[in-house]
Amino acid sequence: MNSKVLDTLEFKTITEKLQQYAVTAIAQKQIQQLQPSNDVRLVAANLEETDDGATIYRLQGGIPVATLQDIEPQLKRLRIGAMLNGAELAEISRLLRTTAAIHRFFSDLQAQEVTLTHVYDIAAELTLLPELSQRLRRSVDETGHIQDEASSALKGIRSGIKQLSDQIRSKMDSYTRGSQSKYLSEPVVTIRDDRYVIPVRSEYRGQFGGAIHDQSASGQTVYIEPQSVMELNNRLRQLQMQEAQEVQRILAELSEALVPYLRELGENSTILGHLDLINAKARFAHDMHATRPWISENNEVNLKHARHPLIDPQKVVPNDIYIGKDFQCIVVTGPNTGGKTITLKTLGLLQLMAQSGLFIPAGEESEVGVFSDIFADIGDEQSIEQNLSTFSSHMENIIDILNQVDDHGLVLLDELGAGTDPQEGASLAIAILDHLGQIGSYVVASTHYPELKVYGYERPQTINASMEFDVATLKPTYRLMIGMPGRSNAFDISARLGMPTSIVSSAKQLLNSESQDLNNMISDLENQRKAAETEYLDLRHQLKEARTLHDELEKAYEDFFTERQNQENLAKEKANQIVEKAQKQADKIIADLRQMQLNGQQPVKENQLIEASTQLKNLKQEPTLAKNKVLRREKKRQALKPGDEVKVLSYGTQGTLLEKVGNHQWQVQLGILKMTIDANDLEKVKAPKQQAPQRQFATVASSGSHVSTQLDLRGERYEAAMSRLDQYIDAALLAGYQQVTIVHGKGTGAIRQGVQEYLKKNRRVKKFAYAPASAGGNGATIATLQ
Structure with missing residues (x-):
């Protein structure tokens, strides 16, 4: 891809914006070197990686790559046997910790069965070095300071330094607080030349003996190391030198321990940078509301609602831009400042972004091609130093393009043929477009020449387009209309601005007939387009309503069929139970009659047959029980009223x-609690003889007949979720549960944070923590109740 087009279309501005999302030095360097590719497989792979990053960002908020510096300078020094300092070792320690964290992150994603195309394979190339990481973490802190645990000798030396420092300070405090403090400029202990000293007034320098290490700028204060602490300071200094020697030994030892793993460390750094780049592209796409473009096998471009990424999203006008299927050349006409140049830049810049593996600010399922190269002649490149006119500058650029372009190239030409005689410029523009058509290139050219409007109609694989202009408001709408040539609006604009009608009429008469016919034809086409567009929108609205009605009817039919089937099954099941019960009783009656006949050795008496017949008739079930007086009396007796003693079935209370x-x-009223309970969950019991008055403390609502050990808050609004959580914890405490699970999901994290804050403040919650990875991870919280 030629570098000139990257400047012309402001691709560098895109990479500068993308760079702000990277947190590793490696990724930032890769973004600086980011270039569009014309390799179809590489472009497809890069877009799939960005899609993986977008999936992770949507589900997990991104890949948790830490801020990392480029460790290549440290690795070079280790290769030649140099020793690293504490800060350099701390950076390598941070790299190893990040490697382990990223490995755990992707293991959890795989456990959740999240489907990704490439990133799992990339992360699998990371090399874990747990022993080396643990040693560095134990020896060096985040700032590069060597910790006491780095070696037993260092720990012992530092312990001795602390004890000796405490002795010195205690001794020095006797000077700052005792009778001799009057000789001091101020009662403090300070350090000069790594030795503890006190600030003594100059006239009393002989009161303490010892050595003078410094004096104030005025000379009125001298910093004296008293004789009584000189020996202690000497011993302290000796320990400090031992400490420095031990630290250097530890640094050398740690540096030597890294040498066998230089290749693994370098590869880990590169892989983490690659993952950070993927993460940066995903975050950039999210903030830009960009989508994944699909690659056309036939090099067809179909951008839906394409927006220029560097224009304010609140002001930019989206446009549908397509080329390559029915035509390979678009001639765009329209008034100045109508949006022709921005349209060309939008097409070119979005192609560059897609061929660089970036999502583009366009509608879902937009298609892009993979061009061998993209060329653009846009803007005024007149050079005073080179003594070139605007026309000459453009011609040189176009000549350079013609020498390089092939049948898989995309050429963007703004104001083709401008800057010279109109007739010659139009003829030259037509000849250039014909030449590019013979090569087979894809071309989008803007122009003011009416001759090119006719060219757009006559030439194969070529189509006219224009930027819409609202004559009523005298303002451009910035809408691209492919298939519609732009017409001159000079007469209409002049008339609306107040130009005398006689002058406008004279101008129209002076216009040659061909131009007049062309303008009239374009006007008719515009009217037909607007009518067709209105009819299309109306039909779309009707189709949408029809589809909605169809879907509702289809769902209602499915619900009706399902409910009917369920009711039939329930009725059949109930009938079978009744028949089975009646059959058993009938069999018993018949068996009793047979037994009586066998035992008596005589026919069964008439009264016995009548009694058996009556029993069989009694097997018949009444169609309704509402008229049963016994049941009505029992229902009335069981009716609930205030003051009744009841049993809550779900709690057994x-x-x-x-x-x-x-x-x-x-x-x-349940003990100290008031609860709202469903009537089906209540059973009336006999009231006790005496009942102690109950105090009313709290009200907890419960509409269910059973308290689950798990509460699912996913999909709830924040306020509703917190209210449900409060009621659920009270119900769980009343049910005597020791442990419950609150499922809040991951999402934006608002409900998860709210749940954590509530559990932290509730005194009846003993402890809480995220669920294990196999049980939801940080998408659920397990709370232990007191």
């Missing part, structure tokens, strides 16, 4: 009815 709060719900 007895309480007192307070009042009815709905058609099927009662407020029940």
